Amino acid sequence: MEKTLTFQHVSYLWDEAKALELSGDEVALFLYRSNLLGADLRLTNYAGGNTSCKLTETDPVTGQPVDVMWVKGSGGDIGTLTKAGCANLYVDKLHALKSRYRGLPFEDEMVALFEYCLFDPKCATPSIDTPLHGLLPFRHIDHLHPDALIAIAASQDGEQIMRDIWGDTMGWLPWQKPGFDLGLQLEKIVADTPHLRGVILGGHGLFTWGNTSYESYINTLEVIEMAATYLEAHYGQRKPVFGGVKLENGPDADTRRQQAAEVMPVLRGLASGQRRMVGHYTDDARVLEFVNSHDLARLAQKGTSCPDHFLRTKIRPLVLDEATMRQPLAAVKEYLQEQFAAYRQDYAAYYERSKHPNSPAMRDPNPVVILWPGVGMFSFAKDKQTARVAAEFYTNAINVMKGAEAVSEYTGLAEQEAFNIEYWLLEEAKLQRMPKPKSLSGQIAYVTGGTGGIGLAICELLLQHGAVVVATDRDRLEETQADLRKKYGQDNALTTPIDVTNAPAIADSLRTTVLQFGGVDIVVNCAGLSISKPLSETTQADWDILNDVLVKGQFLVTQQAVEILRKQRLGGDVVNIASKNGLVAGPNNVAYGTAKAAQLHMSRLLAAELGADKIRVNTVNPDAVLRGSKIWEGDWAAGRAKAYGVSVEDLPAHYAKRTLLGEEVLAEDIAKAVLVFVDGSLRKSTGNVLNVDGGVAMAFVR
Structure with a gap:
């Protein structure tokens, strides 16, 4: 065929x-092709689709040449596919399974029989x-879910449209659940x-x-290009896109994000009825075009078509009423509670209508995708990556609906077929094989002073235990974010600038946190500095900056964070990093020690006030954390x-020697103390002080 x-x-x-460079290694070329296809989200979704190649290998038992198929394994992603993510199977044994097939x-x-066809028993499932x-029969095969093709596949007249575009060079198979019969x-x-x-x-x-990796790659691109070109030529020709614009003058970008940040914690709290969810927000132009249209309600109700889409988004989103969402926040909260209750009821009815005698128990009935005209799309899932991917998949579904409506009429998957995929026993088995959540899975941590010393150690330990983390500070932001994302995943860490003495700066930082993750669960006040001087040398400026950063900063951050915690109604944790110096009177320390004592008592006061909201407030008292500490980089040491x-x-030796345990205290030790307060181990503890100082008898809390 001609190559374009x-x-x-x-x-x-x-x-x-x-x-x-890869020539002569068919598997390497197959992986290269797969990664290229997966790099373009217009061609397939994250973890969607699969690719394969067939080649001749030497049978390790007989020593004879044998045809072996390499194919993406279960749960893999072609964009990042490696050999370890592939299954490889004897082709002749796969064909031999026809004699064992007993029907739909x-x-x-x-x-289960695929396991007996494996060429390498240690390969992926x-x-x-x-x-x-x-x-x-082909040596190289690509199975993708391009928006342009699914738009045609989900059109009422899809088969005829296919013939209009490709003549008799493409085949059509009506919808059927994937499996041996479809093969x-x-x-x-x-x-x-x-x-x-x-x-x-x-x-x-x-x-x-195609016969080669390159032929398959080119063929795939050409087919998708032809479909996309056909759709583009028809946008707006039959009728306005999505029936035309209903919300003509929606809010500008800044206003949209302000509105989103105001309501997102409420949405997160409602979406977290069964487990804490992490959120994602987007006001992508494609999303806004859909949510601001006349056809929003009609098309959203039809549900998604491609199984890859609704497995991650549920079959339908929750659509909010734009006028109602413009009411005061109290009325909006009441409205949202009603809408979530109705969605759960509708989902339960869908489950009851569609379930089979052996269906798994009903899963979380809360919506995954929420559409707000004028503002955008929210998605909530067990972790940030899953929430982001759900939003990407629903954006793909929007693209599909747009294309299908441009050339025909969009048809979602029949409800029973959707249920059969969502509650497929094989899908349930895959879910059961997933590792258990970590102790902080679904939790959002906000750490001030998070880019160095104790703060950075806290961020790292919380990430290791499954939280997503926002590290706020005045410097080292870019390098800290890059390092944390490299270690713990691109979706899981964020840094934002902050001045803890400046309320608007704190508000900006928390707004960024909410828009990134949906809210906050753990607040760690770790920002600090220290000045060590005798009384006669301590200036008013010394006094003011210590009390501004340590005391006022803790107050302002907690005040604004608690507003978010209360919107979520999920409880939460505030952990304040104070100091042994808040309990012990030492020389040359009047301003610092006084500020630390104020932090300690403020923590007790807040614990008393916030207990009714299930918000725990506890304090960790470090002492002499020298290594890596930003405080000890200045004149304090x-x-x-x-x-x-x-x-x-x-x-370091001096401080270690004076402790009861004779141990040097490290930043990691302080992080572990924070962890024990927030990971559920001390779920019924509030107003407490945990000294991590190696044992200083004078600091014992009496």
């Missing part, structure tokens, strides 16, 4: 020099789509019409192929060394 290397709607990423009622039993690749149907349509360059699966996606008559270099 100029594309407008897909990205041609093939690098001939890179391909030459027995589809699921075939999956084969997915349900394995026979869709294995029973086709047999693919095999038959290709055998009956050998001139095909691809097959469209109704409501589902696209299969394309010299001041303390002078006070104790030792050199700066000898301070």
Whole structure:
């Protein structure tokens, strides 16, 4: 077929020099092709679709050449696919399974038989789509879910539109749940019409192929390009996109985000009825075009079509009324409670209508996707990546609806078919195999002074235990964010600038937190500085800055964070990092020690006030955390060394020696104390002080 290397709607990423480096290694070329296809979200979604190649290997038992298929394993992502993520199976054994197939009622039993077809028993678990690749004769196959193709596959006149675009070079198979029977149907349509360059699966996606990785790649891009070009030519021709604009003059970007940040904690609290959820917000232009349209309610109610979409978004979103959402916050909260209750009731009815005798128990009935005309889309899930991906998938669904409505009429998947996918026993088994949540999974932590010393150690430990973390500080923001994301995932860490003495700066930082993650659960007041001087040398400026940063800063941050915590109605934790110096009177320390004592008593006062909201307030008292501490980078170390008559270099040993345990205290030790307050271990503890000082008898709390 003729190769067209100029594309407008897909990205041609093939690098001939890179391909030459990989020549002779078909698996490496297959992985290269897969990664390129997965890099363009217009071609497929995260973890969606799969790719394969068939090659000749040497059978380790017989020593004879044998055909082996490499294919993306269950749960993998083609954009990041490696050998470890692939299943590899004997092709002849996959074909031999035809004799064992007992028909559609027995589809699921075939999956267990894939294990007997493995070429390498240690490879990844084969997915349900394995026979869709294995029973086709082609060496290289791509199965993708491009928006442009699903738009046609989900159109009422999809098969005819396919013929208008590609003539008789593409085949059509009506919707059917993936499995062995669908593999047999693919095999038959290709055998009956050998001139095909691809097959469209109704409501589902696209299969394309080639004799080489490059041929398959080009064929895939060309088919998708032709579909996208056809759709673009029809946008607005039959009727206005999405029936035209209903909300003509929506709020500007700043106002949208202000409104989103105001309400998102309320949404998160309601969405977290069964477990704490992390949120994602987007006002992407494609989303706004949909939510501001006349057809929003009609199309949203039809639900999504592609299984990859609704498995992550639920079949339908919750659509909010724009006028009602403009009322005062108290009325909005009441309205949202009613809407969530109605959504849960509707989901439960859907489950009862559709369930089978052996269906898994009903899962969380809360909405995943929430659409607010004028403002955008919110999504909530067990972690940030899942919430973000859910939003991306619903954006794909919007693209599909837009394309289908441009050329025909959009048709969502029938409710029973959707249920059969959502509550498929094989899908349930996959969910059951997932690792148990970590102790802080779903929790959002906000740490002041988070880019160095104790604050950074706290951020790292909370991330290790499953929280998403916002590290706020005045410096080291970019490098800290890059480092935390490299270690703990791109979705899980954020840094924001803050001046804890400035209420508007705190508000900006918390607003950024809410828009990124949906709210806040854990507030750690760690921002600090220290000045060590005798009374005669302590200036009013010294006094003011210590009390502003340590006392006023703790007050302002907690005050604004508690407003968010109360909106969520999920309880939460405030942990204040004070000091042994708040309990012990030492020399040359009047301003710092006084401020630390104020922090301690403020914590007790807040614990007494916030208990009714299930918000715990506790204090950790460090002492002499020298290594990596930002405080000890300045004059404080010299001041303390002078006070104790030792050199700066000898301070760690001096502090360790004076403790009951004879131990140096590290930033990691303080982080562990914070963890024990917030990970559920001390769920019924508030107003408490935990000294982490190696044992200083004078600091014992009496």
